Amino acid sequence: MYRITSYLNSVSAGAAMDIPNLVNALIVDAVAANASDIHIEPWETSLVVRIRISGVLTELVHLPLELAEKVSGRVKVMSNLISYVTDIPQEGHAPASKDYGNVELRISTFPTVRGEKIVIRIFDPANRSFDLRTLGFDDETLHTLLKLLARPSGLLLLTGPTGSGKTTAIYAALCHLISKGGAAMSLSTVEDPVEFHLPMISQAQINPAKEFTYPIALRSLMRQDPEVIMIGEIRDPETAAIAVQAGLTGHLVISTTHSGSTAGVFARLLNMGIEPFLLASSVIGxxxxxxxxxxxxxxxxxxxxxxxxxxLLPEHVRETASFRRGGGCSECVHTGFGQRTAVTEMMVVDEVLRDAILQKLPSRSLQEVAIKQGMKTLWNIGLARVVQGQTPLEEILRVISPDD
Ligand SMILES: [Zn+2]
Structure with missing residues (x-):
């Protein structure tokens, strides 16, 4: 039974309501369910608490609406935010405490018309290992990625929607480089925000309020003699230009960018004003x-x-697949699902693709060229997981379109 349920039962049996205990119970329940986030949000008639488990939100409990201000006040005290300010967003951090499961919390508050919405992101310092071999990459993707990471220079881009594992994959790549290069390697990051402190890596967090932006941080960083540079995200033309230039001048640059498809990263950088010949010669994958x-x-x-x-499936897939799904049990909180794993699409820039990029071919054509060169698509790698019975077909369709 959830800790919050037994707590609320004890209150209805006559015990006094204690808000710190109530908030701790919510966090302990979320940690026990392996949730990544807690959403506390005033709805019409209740203060709903939902938790995100394996990427999907599920309701934990409905609290009386009149507790909304007390709960948000308590969360703000925990994270050193200004508790009487309720009409602007605030962001804070609460250190790990044994009162709520030894996890670190990143807290953000947001004013809605019904009151403040609180989102608490949970970080378990004991549970974070960044190992490329544990992300669920298939052997071919892993092998290719390790080859690209062994290059001395070039720009490697990761892409995918929010919550697709980009940060974890990049941190794992950095840890791999450190494990190989050790003290002989100079590795720096510029991030927004730094999500996890890594050993032997200089990590910086941008702060636009103090004009410490991506371009300003990167221009200074170039004078710090780095070999490997990680840029949290390329989202403006200036950052894009510096990243490309760094990749062309003897640095391995790893970054992320938002694009609808993997091949779409090239159009995205062209739209940021990068010349096709610079793009073709800097991006390695x-x-x-x-x-x-x-x-x-x-x-x-x-x-x-x-x-x-x-x-939707090709005939040979329909015939060979052993379709499986979880029926729901207490081990999986009746979701039918266990841990999450990555599905990938590794696009390597070889001679042929370089030519196609120089010709400014549309994303769809670049993808076709890459497939001819042996790239396996997200959809095909996802289907292989279905055929192995690792996940249901519906789960693949939830995150990947057959057209991808
Ligand atoms: Zn189960």
Missing amino acids: ALGLRLIRKNCDYCSEPYEPSPGLLS
Whole structure:
């Protein structure tokens, strides 16, 4: 039973309401369920608390609406925010405490018309290992990625929607480089924000309020003799230009950018004013990422997808697949799912693709060229996971379109 449920029962049996205990119970429940975030949000008639488990929001409890201000006040005290300020967004951090499961919390408040919405992101310092081999990459992707990371220079881009595992993958790549290069390697990052402190790496966090922006940080960083540079995100023309220039002048640059598809990173950089010949000679690869939920080990069972969904699959897949999904059990909080794993699309810039980039071919054509050169698409790698019974077909369709 959830800690919050037994706490609320004790209150209705006559015990006094204690807000710090109530908030701690919410966090302890979220940590026990392996949730990544807690959303506390005033709805019409209740203060709803939802937790994100394996990427999906689920309701934890509905509290009386009149507790909204007290709960947000308590959360702000925990994270050193100004508790009487309720009409502008605030961001804060609460250190790990044994009162709520030894996790670190990143807290953001946001004023809505019904009162403040609180989102608490949970970081478990004991549970973060950044190992490229544990992300769920298939052998071919991993092998290619390790080869690209061994290059002395060039720009490697990761792309995918928010929550697709880009930060974890980049941190794992950096840890791999440190494990190989050790003290002989100079590795620097510029991030927004720094999500995790890594050993032997100079990490900086931009602060636009003090005009410490990506371009300003990177221009100074270039004078710090770095070999490997990680840029949290390329989202403006100036940062794009510096990243490309650094990649062309003997640095390995790793970054992320937002684009609808993996091949779309090239159009995105062209739109930021990067010349095609600079793009073709600096970018060494683009890695598309998505996260899917694996079936729960305890309750996964055979099933048959609906005929409509089956018709999306090639015949040889339909015939060879052993479709499985989780039925739901106490081990998986009745979700049917266990841990998350990555599905990838590794686009390597070789001679042929370089030519296609120089010709400014549209993203779709670049993708076709890459497929001819042997690239496996997100959809094909996702389908392989379905065929192995690792995840249901519906889960792949939730995050990847057959057209991708
Ligand atoms: Zn289960």
